[in-house]
Amino acid sequence: MILYDFVPAPNPRRVRIFLHEKGIEVPTKQIDIMKGEHKKKEYKKASPLSQVPTLELDDGTFITESIAICRYFEALHPEPSLMGDNAEEIAIIEMWQRRFELLLMIGIANTYRHGHPAMAALEDQIKEWSEASRPRVIKMMYWFDKQIEDKEFICLNKFTIADISALVCFDFAKWPKIEIPSDCINLLNYYERLNSRPSAKA
Amino acid sequence: MILYDFVPAPNPRRVRIFLHEKGIEVPTKQIDIMKGEHKKKEYKKASPLSQVPTLELDDGTFITESIAICRYFEALHPEPSLMGDNAEEIAIIEMWQRRFELLLMIGIANTYRHGHPAMAALEDQIKEWSEASRPRVIKMMYWFDKQIEDKEFICLNKFTIADISALVCFDFAKWPKIEIPSDCINLLNYYERLNSRPSAKA
Numbered sequence: 001m002i003l004y005d006f007v008p009a010p011n012p013r014r015v016r017i018f019l020h021e022k023g024i025e026v027p028t029k030q031i032d033i034m035k036g037e038h039k040k041k042e043y044k045k046a047s048p049l050s051q052v053p054t055l056e057l058d059d060g061t062f063i064t065e066s067i068a069i070c071r072y073f074e075a076l077h078p079e080p081s082l083m084g085d086n087a088e089e090i091a092i093i094e095m096w097q098r099r100f101e102l103l104l105m106i107g108i109a110n111t112y113r114h115g116h117p118a119m120a121a122l123e124d125q126i127k128e129w130s131e132a133s134r135p136r137v138i139k140m141m142y143w144f145d146k147q148i149e150d151k152e153f154i155c156l157n158k159f160t161i162a163d164i165s166a167l168v169c170f171d172f173a174k175w176p177k178i179e180i181p182s183d184c185i186n187l188l189n190y191y192e193r194l195n196s197r198p199s200a201k202a
Numbered sequence: 203m204i205l206y207d208f209v210p211a212p213n214p215r216r217v218r219i220f221l222h223e224k225g226i227e228v229p230t231k232q233i234d235i236m237k238g239e240h241k242k243k244e245y246k247k248a249s250p251l252s253q254v255p256t257l258e259l260d261d262g263t264f265i266t267e268s269i270a271i272c273r274y275f276e277a278l279h280p281e282p283s284l285m286g287d288n289a290e291e292i293a294i295i296e297m298w299q300r301r302f303e304l305l306l307m308i309g310i311a312n313t314y315r316h317g318h319p320a321m322a323a324l325e326d327q328i329k330e331w332s333e334a335s336r337p338r339v340i341k342m343m344y345w346f347d348k349q350i351e352d353k354e355f356i357c358l359n360k361f362t363i364a365d366i367s368a369l370v371c372f373d374f375a376k377w378p379k380i381e382i383p384s385d386c387i388n389l390l391n392y393y394e395r396l397n398s399r400p401s402a403k404a
Contacts, residue, residue: 049305049345061290065304068296075289087277088263094270102267103251106308129331143251 003028003069004046004054006038010105010172011066012053013202017164018070020202022077026055034118067097070161082161089156096155096162104144104169107137112176130176137178145184152193159197167194205230205271206248206256208240212307212374213268214255215404219366220272222404224279228257236320269299272363284363291358298357298364306346306371309339314378332378339380347386354395361399369396 005012005028019026031037031052038050046062047054055063055072063069074083084090113123115130144166148154154162170180170191180187194200207214207230221228233239233254240252248264249256257265257274265271276285286292315325317332346368350356356364372382372393382389396402 049301055293057290061294063293063297065297065300068293068300071296072289072293075292087274088259090277091257091265091270091274092263094273095265095267098267098270099251124334126328126330126334128328129334132326132328132331 001026001058002056004031004043004052004056005029006031006033006052009033009052010168011051013171014066014161014164014168015053015055015069016202017167017199018082018161019073020199021080021082021159021164021197022073024073024077033122067101067161082159082164084156084160092155093160093162096160097165100144100154100162100165100169104137104140105165105172107133107140108169108173108176108178111137111178112172116176134176134178137173138181141180141184141187145181145187148190149186154190163194164199167191167200170194203228203260204258206233206245206254206258207231208233208235208254211235211254212370213253215373216268216363216366216370217255217257217271218404219369219401220284220363221275222401223282223284223361223366223399224275226275226279235324269303269363284361284366286358286362294357295362295364298362299367302346302356302364302367302371306339306342307367307374309335309342310371310375310378310380313339313380314374318378336378336380339375340383343382343386343389347383347389350392351388356392365396366401369393369402372396 003015003026005016007030031043033052037043038047038052044050046056047064049064051064053064053066053069055069057063063072071083074081084093110133111130113119114125114133115127119125151157153159154166173179180191182188205217205228207218209232233245235254239245240249240254246252248258249266251266253266255266255268255271257271259265265274273285276283286295312335313332315321315332316327316335317329321327353359355361356368375381382393384390
C-alpha cells in the first residue's frame with residue numbers, strides 16, 4: 001500500500017491527520033503539485049484527473065478523493081471511530097463534514113485558485129469569482145463561530161473527521177490570506193484546540 | 203420522521219431515489235424554494251442554512267445534506283447496499299460519488315445559479331463564473347463518457363449511490379440548458395439505463 005501525498009496541500013493533510021488519529025502508518029510518496037508532477041503520465045495512471053492524494057492498494061486498485069481514502073481506513077480500523085458508530089452519529093458527522101467542505105473549503109479553494117498569482121499557471125483564473133468568494137468564506141466563518149459556541153468539538157461532543165476538515169480549512173484559508181476574524185472568539189479557540197493535538201503536525 | 207423535500211430540486215431527488223431503491227417510505231413535506239419557504243424562520247429551525255432536504259428524526263434531531271441523510275438510511279437498512287459492503291467497495295463508491303458531485307454537479311450548479319435569470323433573486327450572481335463553468339461541465343461529461351465505456355454502472359458492476367448522483371447531475375444540467383453532447387454515446391446510453399429504472403420517477 002502506498003499513499004501518494006503532497007505535504008503542503010490541504011486534502012492529503014486530511015488523510016494524514018486521520019491516519020495519525022487512528023494510529024495507522026502508511027508509506028507515502030510525494031507528488032509535487034507545484035512542479036507539475038501530478039500532471040505526468042505515470043501519475044495519471046493512479047489518478048486520472050491528477051488529484052492528490054491517491055491511495056494505491058496492494059491489489060493495484062487506486063482510490064482518489066481524500067474522504068474516500070478515510071472511509072477505507074475507517075472500515076478497516078473502526079477504532080477510534082472518526083466517522084460514527086451508529087446511524088445517527090454517521091449522519092450527523094457527515095452533515096458537519098460536508099458543511100465544512102462544501103460551504104467553507106470550496107470557497108477558500110476558489111478564492112485561492114482564481115486569485116493567487118502562484119495558481120495562474122495551473123488554473124484558468126476567473127478573478128471575479130475569487131473576489132466574490134472571499135467575503136462568502138468570511139461570512140461562513142462567522143456562522144461557524146456561532147455553531148461552536150459552548151462546544152469543544154463541532155458535533156457529538158467528540159473528535160471526528162468533521163473537526164479534521166475544520167482544521168484543514170482554517171490553515172488552508174491562510175493561503176489566500178484569509179484569517180479567522182479576531183472577533184470570532186469561539187472559532188479561534190476551536191482552532192487552537194484542534195491545532196494543539198499531536199495529529200495537527202501529521 | 204419527516205423529510206423536508208422540494209420535488210423539482212436535485213438534492214432532495216437524490217434522497218428520494220435512494221429511498222425508492224431501498225424500498226423505504228418516509229412522509230415528506232414540501233418546502234417551496236422558488237417561493238422562499240426555505241428562508242422562513244420556522245424552516246431555519248430545522249435547517250439553519252436553508253438547505254433542502256432536511257430529515258427530522260423522531261427524537262427531534264435534524265439532518266441536512268442529502269448524502270448525510272442517505273448514510274443514515276444505509277446504516278439502518280443495509281440491504282440493498284448502495285454505499286458498499288466492505289472497505290474497498292465503500293471507498294470506490296465514495297470516490298465515484300464525489301467525482302460526480304464535486305467535478306460535475308457543482309459546476310452545473312454554478313452555471314445555473316450564477317447565470318439563470320430565475321436565480322437572480324436568490325443569488326448574488328457572478329456571470330463570469332457561470333460562463334466559465336459551462337465549458338468545464340461539458341469537458342467533464344466527455345471525461346465521464348470515457349469512464350463509462352463498456353460498463354453498465356460507474357463502478358463495481360452494480361447500482362450504487364454514485365449512479366444516483368450521476369442521474370441527478372444529467373437532469374439538473376438541463377436547467378442551465380446543458381445537454382449530454384450527442385457524441386457522448388456511452389454517457390447517453392448510461393443516462394437512458396438510469397432513467398429507465400422505476401426509482402428515476404421518485
